[in-house]
Amino acid sequence: MKALDIQEKTRSYADVSLVQRTLSVMECANRLELITVHEISRQCDIPPSSVVRILETLCAEGYLTHISRRGGYALTSKVKALSAGFHSKALVVEIVKPIVDGLTKEHLWPFAVATLDHDAMVVQYSSIPLSPLAHARSTLHKRGSLITRAHGLAYMAFCGSRERSLLLRLALERKFFEDQIVSSNYEWRMALRRTRKRGFATRLAKADPFTNSLAVPIVVEPGRVVATLGVTYFRKVVNGANMALIASALKREAARAADLIRERM
Structure with a gap:
């Protein structure tokens, strides 16, 4: 029992890299005043092509909206649903x-x-x-x-x-x-x-x-x-x-x- 208190329990599964990347993109988008592919790619160290796919998927799910090439992306009110259970x-x-x-x-x-x-x-x-x-x-x-x-x-x-x-x-x-x-x-x-x-x-x-x-x-x-x-x-x-x-x-x-x-x- 004491060993369990000291050592971290071994996990039976590996991290899902796509989920990790998506969460990193969403956290970064919440911090940025101007959400662009270039800036997210730079801050999250994710290739621009992958950032585009993640952002477009989030748009399709209603969490982001694409303003324009120069205007980048903007968060929608749906992102609040992600914290609805955290009161x-x-x-x-x-x-x-x-x-x-x-x-x-x-x-x-x-x-x-x-x-x-x-x-x-x-x-x-x-x-x-x-x-x-x-x-x-x-x-x-x-x-x-x-x-x-x-x-x-x-x-x-x-x-x-x-x-x-x-x-x-x-x-x-x-x-x-x-x-x-x-x-x-x-x-x-x-x-x-x-x-x-x-x-x-x-x-x-x-x-x-x-x-x-x-x-x-x-x-x-x-x-x-x-x-x-x-x-x-x-x-x-x-x-x-x-x-x-x-x-x-x-x-x-x-x-x-x-x-x-x-x-x-």
Whole structure:
């Protein structure tokens, strides 16, 4: 098993050179102000005759249009379809995944990134497979309460007030069974206030007597939370000093993730 972690798995097939060339041409075309055979051939190191065949095929498929010999080619709106499946959640996971893995390598506990999905926070990626201290076999795609869970509290405490009011209404209609442990609106508001003051949220104790979770928001601008970054550990193992250390690491990495996401968005 360790050998698989170190060495790259041997592939049973060779690269398809035509596909590689086509992708290179499309990437280059997206960068150029004036898309010409000569410029693509020069930048991609592909013979002009091959570039012409690729460009004309892309025209036939509707991704490009041929303006003129001097005007070259132009992209069409159809190229947007190539990224239709890559939304903001996918971008966040792509950026935060190595951060999550790095935190587990440093602290051993399983870390996770979650995003809002209508009336709950959903775990989009977890480092449970990397953690020797994992509390569960998997939490991927697990839905967590916005009212009692750390990811939910972290999101609700730092999103905009209008969004918070709407989400609270949706969450109460969702009726997570564990939300009944919150005895009053005052108790929940105090939990939000405590979360803002400390900069991180903790799962409400009554939700699980054996494990605890910490979570911090990834905020790209005031009131705009794109995801939450969190960790789960056994309550009896982590003391106050260790919890403060982990919380500090979470806040540091959440700030770094926000910077990376702003650059890409």
